[in-house]
Each structure stands twice: as C-alpha cells, then as structure tokens.
Amino acid sequence: MNTIRFASKAFFRQVRSGEVIVMISAIAMAVASLTAVGFLTDRISLSIEKQANELLAADLRIRSPEPIPSGWVDEASSMGLDTAISQSFPTVIYSSENSGLARIKAVSSKYPLRGQVRIANDQLSDEYPVKKIPNENEIWLDESLLYRLNIEVGDSISIGNSEFTASAVLKYRPDQSIGFASLSPTILMNIESLPATGLITQGSRVNYSLLIAGEDDVVESYSQLMEDIIPNSARISDPSDSSERTNQAINRAKQFLSLTIIISVFLSGIAIAMSARRFMKKRMDMVALMKSFGAQKRFVLNTIVIQLGMIGVVGVFFGSLFGFLVEGIISNLLTDLFVSDLPKPGFKTLMIGMLAALILLPGFAFSSLLQLSNTSPMRVLRKNVNPSPPSEIIVGTIALISLSVLLYYFVRDITLLSIIVSGMSVISVLLFYLGQFMAKTLGQLRGGAGASWRYGLANVSRRGKDSAIQIVAFGLALTALLLLTFIRTDLLTEWKKALGEGTPNYFLINIQPSQKEGIKEILESSDSVAPDFVPLIRARMTEINGESVQERVYPEERGSWLANREANLSFAKKMNPNNKIIDGTWWEENYDGSPLVSIEESAADDMGVKIGDDLTFLIAGEKITAKISSIREVDWNSFSPNFFLVFSERALESFPASFISSMYIEEGDTGVLRELQINYPTVSVVDLDPILEQVRQIIEKISIAIQIVFLFTLIAGVTVLFSAVHSTIDERRFESALLRAVGMKKKNVLISLLSEFSAIGLAAGVLAATGSSILAWQIASRLFEITYIFNLSLWVLGISSGIGLVCGFGYLASRKAIESPPINVLRNN
Amino acid sequence: MNSFSPKKDSLFKLKNVNKIVTSPEGMLTILSDISFEISRGETIAIVGASGAGKSTLLGLMAGLDKPSGGEIILNNNNLVALNEDQRAEIRANNIGFVFQSFHLIPSLNAIENVMFPLELSGKENARHRASEILQGMGMKDRVTHYPHQLSGGEKQRVAIARAFAGEPSVLFADEPTGNLDAKTGKNIIETMFALNKTSSTTLILVTHDKKLAEMCDREILLEAGKLVSDKAIQK
Numbered sequence A: 001m002n003t004i005r006f007a008s009k010a011f012f013r014q015v016r017s018g019e020v021i022v023m024i025s026a027i028a029m030a031v032a033s034l035t036a037v038g039f040l041t042d043r044i045s046l047s048i049e050k051q052a053n054e055l056l057a058a059d060l061r062i063r064s065p066e067p068i069p070s071g072w073v074d075e076a077s078s079m080g081l082d083t084a085i086s087q088s089f090p091t092v093i094y095s096s097e098n099s100g101l102a103r104i105k106a107v108s109s110k111y112p113l114r115g116q117v118r119i120a121n122d123q124l125s126d127e128y129p130v131k132k133i134p135n136e137n138e139i140w141l142d143e144s145l146l147y148r149l150n151i152e153v154g155d156s157i158s159i160g161n162s163e164f165t166a167s168a169v170l171k172y173r174p175d176q177s178i179g180f181a182s183l184s185p186t187i188l189m190n191i192e193s194l195p196a197t198g199l200i201t202q203g204s205r206v207n208y209s210l211l212i213a214g215e216d217d218v219v220e221s222y223s224q225l226m227e228d229i230i231p232n233s234a235r236i237s238d239p240s241d242s243s244e245r246t247n248q249a250i251n252r253a254k255q256f257l258s259l260t261i262i263i264s265v266f267l268s269g270i271a272i273a274m275s276a277r278r279f280m281k282k283r284m285d286m287v288a289l290m291k292s293f294g295a296q297k298r299f300v301l302n303t304i305v306i307q308l309g310m311i312g313v314v315g316v317f318f319g320s321l322f323g324f325l326v327e328g329i330i331s332n333l334l335t336d337l338f339v340s341d342l343p344k345p346g347f348k349t350l351m352i353g354m355l356a357a358l359i360l361l362p363g364f365a366f367s368s369l370l371q372l373s374n375t376s377p378m379r380v381l382r383k384n385v386n387p388s389p390p391s392e393i394i395v396g397t398i399a400l401i402s403l404s405v406l407l408y409y410f411v412r413d414i415t416l417l418s419i420i421v422s423g424m425s426v427i428s429v430l431l432f433y434l435g436q437f438m439a440k441t442l443g444q445l446r447g448g449a450g451a452s453w454r455y456g457l458a459n460v461s462r463r464g465k466d467s468a469i470q471i472v473a474f475g476l477a478l479t480a481l482l483l484l485t486f487i488r489t490d491l492l493t494e495w496k497k498a499l500g501e502g503t504p505n506y507f508l509i510n511i512q513p514s515q516k517e518g519i520k521e522i523l524e525s526s527d528s529v530a531p532d533f534v535p536l537i538r539a540r541m542t543e544i545n546g547e548s549v550q551e552r553v554y555p556e557e558r559g560s561w562l563a564n565r566e567a568n569l570s571f572a573k574k575m576n577p578n579n580k581i582i583d584g585t586w587w588e589e590n591y592d593g594s595p596l597v598s599i600e601e602s603a604a605d606d607m608g609v610k611i612g613d614d615l616t617f618l619i620a621g622e623k624i625t626a627k628i629s630s631i632r633e634v635d636w637n638s639f640s641p642n643f644f645l646v647f648s649e650r651a652l653e654s655f656p657a658s659f660i661s662s663m664y665i666e667e668g669d670t671g672v673l674r675e676l677q678i679n680y681p682t683v684s685v686v687d688l689d690p691i692l693e694q695v696r697q698i699i700e701k702i703s704i705a706i707q708i709v710f711l712f713t714l715i716a717g718v719t720v721l722f723s724a725v726h727s728t729i730d731e732r733r734f735e736s737a738l739l740r741a742v743g744m745k746k747k748n749v750l751i752s753l754l755s756e757f758s759a760i761g762l763a764a765g766v767l768a769a770t771g772s773s774i775l776a777w778q779i780a781s782r783l784f785e786i787t788y789i790f791n792l793s794l795w796v797l798g799i800s801s802g803i804g805l806v807c808g809f810g811y812l813a814s815r816k817a818i819e820s821p822p823i824n825v826l827r828n829n
Numbered sequence B: 001m002n003s004f005s006p007k008k009d010s011l012f013k014l015k016n017v018n019k020i021v022t023s024p025e026g027m028l029t030i031l032s033d034i035s036f037e038i039s040r041g042e043t044i045a046i047v048g049a050s051g052a053g054k055s056t057l058l059g060l061m062a063g064l065d066k067p068s069g070g071e072i073i074l075n076n077n078n079l080v081a082l083n084e085d086q087r088a089e090i091r092a093n094n095i096g097f098v099f100q101s102f103h104l105i106p107s108l109n110a111i112e113n114v115m116f117p118l119e120l121s122g123k124e125n126a127r128h129r130a131s132e133i134l135q136g137m138g139m140k141d142r143v144t145h146y147p148h149q150l151s152g153g154e155k156q157r158v159a160i161a162r163a164f165a166g167e168p169s170v171l172f173a174d175e176p177t178g179n180l181d182a183k184t185g186k187n188i189i190e191t192m193f194a195l196n197k198t199s200s201t202t203l204i205l206v207t208h209d210k211k212l213a214e215m216c217d218r219e220i221l222l223e224a225g226k227l228v229s230d231k232a233i234q235k
Ligand SMILES: Nc1ncnc2c1ncn2[C@@H]1O[C@H](COP(=O)(O)OP(=O)(O)O)[C@@H](O)[C@H]1O
Pocket: A382, B021, B022, B023, B028, B030, B048, B049, B050, B051, B052, B053, B054, B055, B056, B057
C-alpha cells in the first residue's frame, strides 16, 4: 500500500519531467498507430469485402440443383435478411429468322441485393444503372444476342411458349463471373414470367440460387444455420469464393495491411525501448538516492513498475484518443472511397491499445527498468557507478517473445511473421556487431582529435556499447520503413502490370474447329494479336480411383461440388505460361502414351486427390480414365483461359471440341467485333471490360488504401526515429555545451555532432537498406508471389535517407543546446 | 547527552576493512586495513587528498557497498553479514546524507525534496515536518521553488533539511561544501553544526577543508587508502 501511495505521488509529481513525457508519448504513439492502422485495416478489409460481395450480388448465396424450399426464404426473412431468388439455365431462343443458345437468368424483384444492374436503350447508347428488374413480358439481353438473332431493341423473341419484348441491352450485372458456364450470352428475365414459358420441367438442368444480404453477424448465423440443413448438392458461397482474381488482390492487400501492423508494432517497440533507456539513464541518480535513504530493492522495483503502469495507462489513454482522432479524420476523408455504413470503432479499439501496451511495455522496457532497479546506492557518492546492463541475448529474447505474442494476436500469418521476426532478429544482431566494430575502429581516430569531425567520429567509439545500441535502434526503424516502401512499390507495380494495357478484354466462346482460320484472319487483318485457341470439351466426372464421385467423401464441400458438376476439360501440349507446376511433371510436348491429366492445386486439395490418382470422365457417352501427372498453380490474374483440368493431347483429341480464345481489342475498335459477330454469329463474344473494370476498381481502392496506411505508418516511423535520436541527446547536449564553454566554435561543435550522427546513420542505413531488400525479396516471392526486382536506386535512397534522417533529427534535437549559451545547459545539468 | 560510557555508546566499529576492486588495469586496492571506532554523538572529519578513498570509506560505513574484507559494526549489526535490503533498512532508520553535488530531485520542489525520504519510509506528517525544518533554516519563501530556481547554497540547505528531517542517528556528509564558494560554505557548515547540536546526531564528515575539519571532535586522515592518523582536535 505504502509502495502504491509513494509511487503514485512520485508519478504525479514527476509527470512533468522530460523522460516521463517522452515515455508517455512513445506509448501513446505506439497505441495510436496500432489502433489507427488496425482500425483502418479493419475498415478497408470490410469495405473491400463489401465490394467483393457485389460479385455475388449478395452477401451470401446458396446454389442448388433443386428448387429453393420456401422455408429457407422464410427463415431468412424472419431473421430480417433481404432475399432474392434466381433460376438460371441454358436454352435456345428464337427471333423471327434466327435462333441461338442463351442462358436465361430469371430473377425476383429485389435482385441484385448488392451492386447494380446496368442497361442501355440500344447498342449505341450509353449505359445507366437501374433499380428494377425487367417487366413481366420483357427481357434484357446481352449485346451479342442482338447480332446472333439479327434483331434490334424493341423486337420480340420467343422463349419456350412465351413471347417477350427485348426492351434493353444488358450491359452489366454484378454477378457475371468469368466462369465459362456463365459466359454464354445472358437474358435477364422476371421470375414471374418463367412458369408460362413451360421450360422448367422435371429433369431440366436449372441452377437455383437464393441470395441473402443483411447485417454481417445475422448473415453469418444464417449461413451457419443453413450449413446443417442444405443437402449435399447445394452449396453456400460467400464473397471469399466469388472470384479468385479479386480474391488474390484482396488477400495481398490484407497481407500488406498485416505487414503494416507488424511494422507499426515493431516501431512502437523500438520507441518504447529507446525511451525506457532514456528513462533509466535519467532515473539512476534518483534510484541511488532512494536506496541511500534506505529504500529496499523490492520497493524500488515496485515503485518503478507501478510508475511504468501509470505511464502506460496515461499513454494508452492519449494514444487511444489520438488514434480515435486519426481514425475519424481518415474515415471522413475516405467516405467516398469506402462503404460508409461500417461499424464505428469502439471498445475493441481501446482493448487493442491496452493489450498492445500491456505486452510491449514489459517486453521492451523491462530490461532497462530491471537494470535501473539494480543501480548501486554508491552512485550517490561516485557518479560513474553504473548498474551492469542485462545481457543483450536476454533483452533481445524478451523483446522477441513479447513481439511475437502480440503480433500473433494481430496477424495470424505465420509465414509473414516468421520471415519478419527472424529477418529482423538477424538484422539486429548484425547491426549490433557492426556498431561494436565501429566503436572499436573509430576509437583509433581519437589520437588526432584536432579536426572536429574526427572528434565526432571518435565519440562513436567513446560511447561504446551505447553507439552500438543506437545503431541497432536506428537501423531497425529504418529497415522497417524501407521494407514497407519496397513491398508497396512492388505490389503497386505488379497490379498495374496485371491490369495494364493489353490485358485480354474479350473472350470468344464456342468456336468450331472449322472457324478457327477465318477468325484468325479477321483479327490479324485488324492488327489485333492473333489469339491462341484453347480446346474445350464438356464432360462429367464419374469416378475417382474407381469410386463413384457421388459416393466419395471429400475433404472440402467444394470438392464434392467440383467433382459433381459439369466439367470443362481442355488439352494441351504445352502448359499455359501463367501456370506453375507445384507437384509432378508436365508431359513431353510429343507425349503419346496413356491419358494424363494436370489438375489445379485448390481443386486437387478440395477433392482430395494426388499425383497418380485416376480420374474417370464420361464424354459424349464414352468413358475415359486419365492419371493425374501434375498439380498446377494457376494465376487467375492473367485473364487468359484457364482450366482446372488439362489433359494430354492424345487423350481428348478424338472428342468433339469447341474452342475458346481471349483477345485484346482497343476500346472503340468495334469494327472487328462487328465483323466477327456478323460472320460468325454462333460464336459468342463476351465483353470482359465490365468485369475488368470491376476488378480494376477494387484494386484501385486497395491501392489507395494501401498508400494511406503506408503514409500513416511512414509518419509514425519517422516519429519513432526522431524520438530514438532524441533519446540519445542528453549526453551530447551536455558535451557540446562543455566544448563550447572551453572555446570550441559553434560551427565545429555542429560538425563534430553531425559527423558522429553521419557515422551512425551510414552504418544503420547500409545494413537497413540491404536487410530490407532481402526481406522484401523473401516476402514478395514467398507471400505475394510476385517477382521482386532489386532496385538499386531504392537501396541508395535507403542509405541516404538513413544518414539524412539521423543527421537531420540529430541536428533538430540538439539545435537548442548548440544555439543557447552553454551556461544554461551546464547549469541545468 | 555527552555522558560517556564508551562501551555502551560505541556506534561504529571498523576492523581491518579492505576494499579491492578489479578494473581493466587489474586489481586495485582502494582501502587497506582500516580500523577505528566511533562513539555516539561524536563529530568526525575524514580528510585526505582527492582519490585517497574517503568516499569509498563513507560508502562502506553507510552500507552502500560491501568491503572486500574486515568488519563494519554499526549499532551491534555487522554490516558485512547483512544483505543489501537489510543494510537499506538500517539506513532508513539511522542514516542521513548530505552530498557534494546536493542530489536534489530536479522534478520535485524544495519541500517535496525534503519530504522524499520521509515518505519513502512511510512517516506521518511529512509535509508538516518538512515545512517546519525548512522554515527553521530560513527557507520559508523557497519551499515551492524547484532546484533549478535555487542557488547552490540554497540547494545545499534543502539537502541538509532533507538529511535532518528523518532525525537520523548518524549523518554522513561527503564534501558538503565542495561545490560552494567559501562564504556560502561556511554558512552551510554553521547550519549543519547547529542542527547537529540540537538533534545530537553523530556527524561523519568527509572534507579537505581544513577549517571545516577543525570544527569536529576528531580527524581521521587517509592517504592512498591507508589510515595514517586518527586524532582528537584541540579546540
Ligand atoms: N569501483 C571502482 N572501480 C575502480 N576504481 C575505483 C572504484 N571505486 C573507487 N575507485 C578509485 O579509488 C580511488 C578512491 O576513490 P574515492 O573513494 O572516491 O576517493 P576520494 O573520495 O577520497 O576522492 C579513486 O582513485 C577512485 O578512482
């Protein structure tokens, strides 16, 4: 009790003193950047997810080959969720002169629950969003169907037993994914008109979908509820499986945001460690005094810990306050960018701040404080009695453990964590030894301290281990910042590249073998790149290793769905360059043996199959069995035709195949398109631009978000660097006053100070630039799976910013001491 | 109170005290074979050149550090046999300090500095006691001043007030006038001796100020870590 009273008295009386304020600020900054970055990350992820929900046209979708029982809808409605249903199936449609294959999508009135449908009044007019679905006797149809059927908007077409007016061109619907099944031209129809067509009979192949939207947690509980109810043939999708393309971008963005959190935590740790050191150095006299007055070691330690706790509480308070403020400002600035109806930050944010402080404080401050409590009371009689510091290994280990625990709480990404934590550990050890080495070698300059810069360099050595510790702190802060810069640059470049000029924006589907040559000619004549034709064969999987696919047990629900659906098969001599073999081998180009098949990684995982397994398919009434010879990773970002299953050529050659192709046509170059559609009306031309646009928008948002978070972390990091430099300044301030008092010119004091900082900055900069390049390379290639390009100019920039920042901050921090009369400094000491 | 009964009133007994430290240059003997006794109420001056080992000896007697050999008995407690915390407890109840460089806590004002050791040992009425003693020393209008607002002499007065506030039985002063000009120093010394009289404290004073030493009952001279003379001062 006495301890607490004493400690709180001491705390409140000493709150004014510099070192306490510095420490509170360090904690406040740590908490603020953690809460703000954490909050921003949350918000951005949520907003990206909401956007991704557009791809489903809902927050949740249940698809089934059977009609959706009305009980499922009622359940959702009773939970307060929005619902819509849709049915889709392929059918042949007729105009007065032509016919064509189309996919009917019949929807109920609330469709789409997320995103908007866009239509145009005819082929040439501008599209606009609508908030309704077609009237009962009307349909909206894809542009290509107008060509196929040779009709205009306003003409009538017959679908089954009914006649419809084609009242608008369907330009965009949120859930037009790039799956090939849905790439046939679409007709959007009011579900009320469907029964009259008479197309839905027993045995027709209809996809029934129930769309759900509402509050996140309600949707989640509905989803859990339904999981137990729905039959095996039905499948629940949430946005995370809606599009692998945007998913990859979203995942990378999340990883990047995780990275920024890791880096903020890291920087906070450094700030706390450095301010704790300063706290310790300034309090040694005080502790010695307490002990000389008879305070026991326990009491001293308790006092320090209690004060630290109070510092922590005040720091968390101000940090959360500041964090809230920053959040508020940022989210106000960004309401346009992000969906606005996101949960406000609340108690959780505060908890995060407290948790962070609770773990970081002891982790990074405790060794200094332990050292402080070991101060010998003899210090009251002889100034140079210093407590022996705890071993670097122990300090490092405690810091590392607390860091890892905290980071694991925030970021569950073990790969990312282990790369960074191990990388940073290696770098800090190297920094420490470099510092010690410099302290040794620069000491030799001491003899000729005539020139002020030599005096400055010799100071590095004179401070010995202190210099080494500074080099570690500066170096780590720099490494963290450079790493973030490098990764950000890589990521943005990669995205620009992936979605840049020349990304295929049209798919041609249903090309017959005889049409290949003619299509090629049309495209070549218009300077478009001659496309590759990829064969497509529809089939059904019947057995895996002789076991019926219907009876087999799958590790993932998606596996069952993949195995049981109608499959699109392809065959090839060479692998698509956007794929990568991760197991097994691709066949020789002239392979002529028994059928082999290469399967996509996630499909293999979800179906639970491996190299050497036999897959049996039913193709046009004939059974064929192929052995899995390789497992591929597919870059879904590439926008080229990709398949889960690719066979060796001989295996499928004899089956009737159609071909698909992707191509890039410049915007406005509609001549080629028209020519294609007029000459080959049976070939479907699918415009990918709206989808590309959707992906582009998501990625653009992500990019902006990343820039903002990056900027924020950068500012936080630079502040840490500043406070780290500042925390070393006390001694130098006194020295430079002394130097001036004994007659050294202001300019020379400055030169000696700056040369000391330059040496430290250079050492920290070189190692930081190198270390962060290596880390960035590891993270880029292992995690983001992008090619890392070593950038010499960034490396040089890293080093120069190291020197620049350390010197600049060093100057700023000591300017006052250099400017003011030395007597002021000496008096106050 | 000056009724001598040496056996009963023996306060300190040092027997063959050594202090040896290991430094980068090798073993260094700072004190060797120091023995003497101090009775309660005495005023002792420890004198000697700079580096003779005075502060080290003071530190050992106050239990701030342990000797490498020998015995230091304070109030029948052998400090050598006690651990750090036990020695601290003895300090808390018996010992006050005045230092050459004052050692005021810069973030506390004058009265808070005086209260500091009182609060540390959980004494009641700390503020009242501190204010009383500061007033008695003519520091009434300085009580809320911070150390950087005080002159050297005023700082040392605060330090003396702080040392006496706890009513210690022994007061150690390590060159209390070393950082002060002659006049202020004299002033401070007079204050200290006056307080010592009223509170019958044993005063152990390290100094190389001849005048100051002469005000004490006894002078112990150290040279290079050895006790070379120990004599009563004739007044
Ligand atoms: N822990 C130690 N390590 C090395 N040298 C020490 C240590 N303690 C004291 N000394 C040295 O012992 C000598 C005596 O110190 P000190 O007792 O402070 O002398 P005085 O107070 O008489 O000036 C000095 O030379 C001092 O440098």
